Amino acid sequence: MTDYPFSERGAADPTTEAYWAACAERRLTVQVCQDCGHHQHYPRPFCLSCQSDALRLVAVSGAGVIYALTTMRLPVIGALPPPYSLALVDLEEGPRLLTNIVSDREQVPRIGAPVVVAWREREAGLPPLPVFRLRR
Amino acid sequence: MTALTDVPIFIAGVAETALGKVVDQSEFSMAALAARVALAEAGLALADVDALFTNYMGEEGSVQLGEYLGIQPRWAESSDMGGASFEFFVHHALLALAAGRCDVALIAYASRQRSRRSRKQASDQLDGSLPAQFEAPFGIHVPIGHYALSASRHMHQFGTKPEHLAEVAVAARSWAQLNPKAWVRDPLSLDDVAASPLLADPLRKLDCCLVTDGGGAVVLTRGDRARDAEKRPIRVLGAGESHVQWQVAQCPDLTVTPGLVSGREAFGMAGVTPSEIDVFQPYDNFTHAVLLYLEDLGFCAKGEAGDFVADGRLRPGGALPSMTSGGGLSYCHPGALGILLLIEAVRQLRHEAEGRQVPDARIGLVHGTGGLAFSTASTVVLARD
Numbered sequence: 001m002t003d004y005p006f007s008e009r010g011a012a013d014p015t016t017e018a019y020w021a022a023c024a025e026r027r028l029t030v031q032v033c034q035d036c037g038h039h040q041h042y043p044r045p046f047c048l049s050c051q052s053d054a055l056r057l058v059a060v061s062g063a064g065v066i067y068a069l070t071t072m073r074l075p076v077i078g079a080l081p082p083p084y085s086l087a088l089v090d091l092e093e094g095p096r097l098l099t100n101i102v103s104d105r106e107q108v109p110r111i112g113a114p115v116v117v118a119w120r121e122r123e124a125g126l127p128p129l130p131v132f133r134l135r136r
Numbered sequence: 137m138t139a140l141t142d143v144p145i146f147i148a149g150v151a152e153t154a155l156g157k158v159v160d161q162s163e164f165s166m167a168a169l170a171a172r173v174a175l176a177e178a179g180l181a182l183a184d185v186d187a188l189f190t191n192y193m194g195e196e197g198s199v200q201l202g203e204y205l206g207i208q209p210r211w212a213e214s215s216d217m218g219g220a221s222f223e224f225f226v227h228h229a230l231l232a233l234a235a236g237r238c239d240v241a242l243i244a245y246a247s248r249q250r251s252r253r254s255r256k257q258a259s260d261q262l263d264g265s266l267p268a269q270f271e272a273p274f275g276i277h278v279p280i281g282h283y284a285l286s287a288s289r290h291m292h293q294f295g296t297k298p299e300h301l302a303e304v305a306v307a308a309r310s311w312a313q314l315n316p317k318a319w320v321r322d323p324l325s326l327d328d329v330a331a332s333p334l335l336a337d338p339l340r341k342l343d344c345c346l347v348t349d350g351g352g353a354v355v356l357t358r359g360d361r362a363r364d365a366e367k368r369p370i371r372v373l374g375a376g377e378s379h380v381q382w383q384v385a386q387c388p389d390l391t392v393t394p395g396l397v398s399g400r401e402a403f404g405m406a407g408v409t410p411s412e413i414d415v416f417q418p419y420d421n422f423t424h425a426v427l428l429y430l431e432d433l434g435f436c437a438k439g440e441a442g443d444f445v446a447d448g449r450l451r452p453g454g455a456l457p458s459m460t461s462g463g464g465l466s467y468c469h470p471g472a473l474g475i476l477l478l479i480e481a482v483r484q485l486r487h488e489a490e491g492r493q494v495p496d497a498r499i500g501l502v503h504g505t506g507g508l509a510f511s512t513a514s515t516v517v518l519a520r521d
Binding site for chain 1: 261262263264265266268269270271272273274275276277280281284285286288289292333334335336337338339383384385386390
């Protein structure tokens with residue numbers, strides 16, 4: 001047993017292990033600075049805004065807005081047969097994530113549309129990925 | 137202190153490698169053959185070279201190229217700034233030459249990415265790197281996915297239309313038809329671009345650059361050493377550089393590139409303004425890229441480049457002749473286009489571009505980009521002295 005199971009699999013590094021461990025529990029987190037209130041993602045060893053060590057990894061609401069959007073029509077990775085939506089989502093708390101938009105039936109994702117986090121399972125031993133669906 | 141701009145620095149020789157599909161040479165022999173031609177144009181020889189710059193020529197590339205050419209430099213660089221590395225190198229060579237730290241700088245590069253089918257399309261997965269964690273699992277194509285996200289945002293925010301992007305491809309092709317060395321020279325219309333398959337919305341196949349073999353060599357030296365040049369040396373008036381994000385989510389504003397900084401630096405050093413540019417060589421890896429450069433370099437206001445190009449301004453006979461070789465979209469894109477942009481700019485300013493010559497071209501602008509969706513930028517202002 002190790003303290004860094006995702007790092008050992010190449011799916012994390014020691015500074016991001018806690019982020020992916022939270023994902024494994026389906027909690028989306030960002031770092032918040034206890035000194036200046038800055039939110040940052042991905043995790044770093046200190047606050048990029050004020051250089052403080054006083055960072056906490058906190059769960060976000062999971063709500064956000066699509067900032068940029070494309071439909072990938074080329075095969076890129078085996079897990080995602082094209083076409084699929086690739087997007088940048090701005091979280092309510094500020095940080096921006098690269099992600100996928102999963103939409104059911106008639107829903108068409110658009111830039112500016114409100115979204116909420118969903119989760120996509122990966123192969124055994126890897127944390128699920130934070131993807132987003134359109135908010136109804 | 138003497139201002140650097142008081143020491144005139146020139147590009148005294150340029151040469152392309154073999155282009156297109158190259159099966160009878162290695163990358164090193166291609167670069168070497170181009171270097172010999174560029175040095176001959178400059179009236180110089182390999183033994184005169186004391187500064188060496190390259191990228192993508194293997195690990196510690198300048199060391200490998202130095203060995204191949206028998207050069208032991210006193211200034212060396214193999215920084216990876218993507219396809220714009222060669223504009224960065226002009227900036228760095230300019231300063232090193234002006235400071236007297238070297239006398240003759242050789243920039244050389246060659247790729248056989250087409251013949252080798254080595255173009256990478258996806259990040260390596262599960263290697264513990266940040267892109268492996270935060271980009272690759274979402275299926276982002278490298279680099280088309282990054283650039284598509286950028287284009288989508290520009291269109292959303294400013295009303296830029298697909299036909300504005302297509303105009304860039306058509307302008308490049310119009311120039312390529314005048315260049316016998318261009319890889320594709322068939323006529324191209326806005327409708328043809330619109331009919332090409334979508335790869336990653338809004339980018340279609342014909343919004344994306346070629347994948348070819350190629351490369352080149354560029355020789356820089358001070359005015360005193362450029363006197364023996366066989367062809368007219370072209371002065372480097374100014375240069376600038378910058379970079380922003382690697383991963384696309386880390387870019388604060390996808391409609392702005394680091395060209396905003398590199399352009400300001402280069403124009404400031406050169407003491408010229410965009411309105412004085414006679415010929416523009418933008419790094420046209422994707423059509424919308426050229427629109428973003430026009431805005432960031434100050435040719436038009438942010439968000440207005442679509443309308444700015446719609447009248448055919450970039451085409452032969454237009455008010456801002458751009459991509460005059462046919463560019464990465466139609467002439468050649470050997471993985472790192474930046475060196476070919478410098479070569480074409482020099483040929484235009486020497487007035488030796490034959491059927492595609494821009495009349496009376498005196499000041500040229502070269503603007504490179506690299507990385508993933510405008511990670512790096514470097515801008516060079518050149519003049520027929």
